[in-house]
Amino acid sequence: MRAGQKKPLLQVDIHEGEIVAVVGASGSGKSLLAHAVLGILPGNAICEGRIIYRGEELTEERKLRLRGREISFIPQSVNYLDPLLRVGKQVQIGLEKSTAQLKQRELFRQYDLQERDGQLFPYELSGGMLRRVLFATSVREGVRLVIADEPTPGIHPQALAEILKQLKTFAEEGARVMLITHDIMSALEIAHRVAVIKDGCTVEIAEASAFEGRGEGLKTEYTQRLWSALPQNDFDGEFIEKGAVGHGFSGK
């Protein structure tokens, strides 16, 4: 899978069985990238460039055919759930009719949701539970590409581990996984490579192993600063060096 444009250049590729984390500041175009691949940009959006999926151009018709079948999407916000549809039913959409209910209950168990939670409406569940419901909607047989748009905020550690594990399972079964996230540390646990995006351009695509120590293995300064801005990497180091503590750190 590859999304590319002439200028500004945004290019990401994901191989079979690989997890690529896409990180970047808010507004850098991470979600837009996901929506473009899925073909769910608003009607007035202009989308240029080419998206190659399994050796063939991913046209709108092809997206229509593959969405929800080979391509799975985990959206960013719990508002993506229908407020008037019981969550169990929402998970059943797209599953084989005869086994949908069974499969849904199994998924609920897997993500630590009660069986009766399926009878509830989204407003009756907590944010973390809704995240898990959203995640459950993505688990389908025969998925070849998973696009997860920040699936982790507001989730307690066990559920987070479960989600990361599932993403890993997707990859082990040969799917390509695009994990869009702010949480670099969790992403690094499972990602093979990390694409850093800024203002709609790829800054660099680094091996996950390069995010180590003081980030000497990272090619660009932007990525290095992003890395050192994390709390556990003495994020105020650069400010102390430049004598500008309290100056703010935009774009991190």
Add this chain to the structure above:
Amino acid sequence: MVKKILIRLLRVATLLIGLSILTFSLIHISPMYPINTYVGGDSSTSPEQIEKLREYWGLNKSPVEQYFSWAGALLQGNFGVSKLYRTPVMDIIKSRAMMSFALMGTAWILSGFFGYLLGALSALHRGKTLDKIIKWYSFTLVSTPIFWLGLILLIVFSVQLQWFPVGLAAPAGVLDSEVQFSDRLHHFVLPALTLSILGVASIALHTREKMIDILNSEYVIFAKARGENKWQIFKNHGFRNSILPAISLQFAYFGELFGGSVLAEQVFSYPGLGSTLTTAGLKGDLPLLMGIILVSSLFVFTGNFIADILNTVVDPRIKGEV
């Protein structure tokens, strides 16, 4: 829930009191004098007779006393006697209300069904030819005065094509007992059609707006991303999220419906509540006017009340809050 209903009922009681005072005052300051309108052109009435009539009707009392004697009788279920028809107001309202409710009921169901259908179709085909046609139809009709539409239908279907009678609810000069159902239906079609056509337009526009909002919502974007097709999106999300507002709108539409039926009945000389209301107002028949106003405002209130209750009972989110 019970508290909500009680508050609502209290509110309608004060509404009715206020409304009756307002109507009473308006009639009082209008230049119509009940005795003149009653006696009409009959100049043989002597001043003594007029004086007696004044006393008999209580016109020599102050307006406030008049109001309270009327309201007191009303509390005992007595709406008074119509000055115009010389029959108890309640009897007139009962017979006319049936005609009006048949008319409004038909228009209500037809416009609700077709309005929702057209609105939903329009939204689902947004920007396409079908949408343009429905939008053109709705915008044109929504800005059409109902009496004008009634006249146009009369000109086309009654005068030129002669498919339907020009007016009334039954053939003229036929005894009520001999009027066939088919005759009534024949007279019923044009007024009902007039009322329905306009209702369809406004409901279609409302439904279209609502449905477009829904189709732009995040949960529909997600549905698309999950491979649901147009029909599945409508079935799973569009219908579910739009039918509740549509139904409550439909009940809240009672007021507009009654207003429309007043004009439609007038154009077709259809003897319903609306045309009787106009006659009572023009002829200064105060008891009848008050009676119809109270009954019709109760009718409109009922519509809004049902809309409220339905929303509470059906929408899980509102139910959760109560």
